[in-house]
Amino acid sequence: MRIGLIAYINSRSVPEDFEILFMQGGGTGQFAAIPLNLTGDKEFADYIITGAWSSKAAAEASKFIRVKKVFTPKKPFVTIPDQSKWDHDKNAAYLYYCANETVHGIEFHTPPYSVHGVPLVADISSNFLSRPFDFTNHGVVFGGTQKNLGAAGLTVVMVRKDLIGKAQPITPAIFNYQDMTDNNSLYNTPPVYGIYLTNLVLKWIRDQGGVDAIFETNKKKSDVIYNLIDNSNGFYTCDIDKQCRSYMNVCYRIKNGDEKLEAEFLKGAQARGMISLKGHRSVGGIRASLYNAVTLQETEMLADWMREFMNNQKA
Template sequence: MGKTFNFGAGPAKIPEAVMEKAQKEFLNYNGTTGISVLEMSHRSSDFGNIVSSTKKLLRDEMQIPGNYEILLLHGGGTGQFAGIPLNLRAFSKNSESPTADYAVTGSWSNGAAKEAEKYLTVKKVFDAKAPFLGAPIGNTWKRDPDAAYLYYCSNETIHGVEFPHAPETLPDIPLVADVSSNVLSRNFDFTNHGVVFCGTQKNLGAAGLTIAIVREDLIGKHHPFTPAILSYDEMHKNNSLFNTPSTYSIYLTHLVLEWIRDIGGVKKLEELNAQKSQLLYETIDNSGNFFVNNVQKDFRSRMNIPFHVGSVEGKPELEAEFLKKATAAGMIGLKGHRSVGGIRASIYNSVTMEETQKLVDFMKFFQSSHSD
């Protein structure tokens, strides 16, 4: 069997060097313990060192300011859809009926807004509606001066919509950013942010771990009925060890962060991601509408590139053939999300330029074999 090229949206490709080290240490962590991290007590000194080192690596590589706490949590990004309003609702200036602002630019921010409605009043400063093709930022947003926070998803995995920069917020109203699918793919500015969170199964390792980076002044005012497992205060007091965490996922994230550091950090990754996405978008745009990406160019994602084959809306039989032949050529994970169809290439940090070129070469070959 030849090499497999994984363009899946998540769980996604993990760098080969990380997988090789994890394999080497699988039965004997660090070559000294005699056991796997899978078997290791989360209360042991060895695992405590993994936790502290993981947090330090993340702080260094993401340049997280000192007044932010790093929490290692359960529940995926979806768990934070509830955790955020429960922990932050007290910061709304409307104590009788707390509010929060949400920018809806795709399925994930829409899902977050729906979940938050269980715990406070959601006001949508922007609601793109399907098919979610952009995220205009500007004075058209009607921000609520009483809002506890302004929520946005920096990169919509399904629709391929990415904010080029953080939206503006009103004074004293923190931004909350879901960076699950573009964390550490480019420089991130923490200015005005109160909470930045991500699941790790796209750019930072395996499924099972959620990272929340929370400004210190926002910890400790959670609603009384907040489950302890979602409480930033409880997790902070217990160094993210309130209960047994996703130990192996934390270990894998630690290895990914070491890999990021060793290849040149976020600066190097940002350069590579710009090159990879440019190559793919140029191939699409120069195809004479054989391949079509409908997202507004200023908001095109560098991580997730959806496109149709054959026309603006896509031709199902042609897209099915594309996927079948791509799989035969060793390229998997290219089927678009079930809600939108088409094709989607996810080119996260671990996807190499060579792998991206392999996909582009296949796309050009496929087009040439269907030219009139």
């Protein structure tokens, strides 16, 4: 499986100066592991807050290191401010970002750039292997496998080797990158079934034509829904800036948040075999999650229902 990850994580593979660790605790565990392993002699870390998951990561990290937000986050989360407006700091231990915010439907289409060699840390849990990934300037790239790479229980952590061995003394062994490296990710019993499933998914990705082919399909899927929204004359609305709309999670409202209509839409979708379309409880609305396992045909089925529902309301 290690060979498979190196071969398939993107079209150019993981750089040789990265260690690949199989860990547990999900992305939430890494919210603590990151500051515990990367702080070194630094006093603070920079965080990019673009939604729910980066907010949670910053809150957890603040237990171990001073967190500095590179811009003041504004709610509702609908955009990623231009990087020229961020308050970077060359003395930060690292610059953290969430590559795709599932709750709000915001995605970095290109990674941020590093300032003065400060390593980037990326949470790619929800767009892992949905598209090629550029490791340039990254120090740690991590993701739970439950969205695109298998089942819950396995976390893949890719760490630049020069950053290993700097953990704080209080770091638990199962979160210590040095301990996990020294023991070939076998410090404790690994999530064997999760690893097995991920190996099967890697083979499936290969059979689909690799990550580049997967990405082309994912773009087509999201275009089907976004184009329908944008051409619905305001019946469906998506407030997320087009430059950072998520390929994985399309979040939208009906009639600017008519909850009665949205409930009716969801009921009709379920009757047609489409479930789990309700938006996250913190934002409401509709959320179509178009992860790798969702086919273009299934996406078009959703679009057909969206058109039917809209036309019925206009009749």
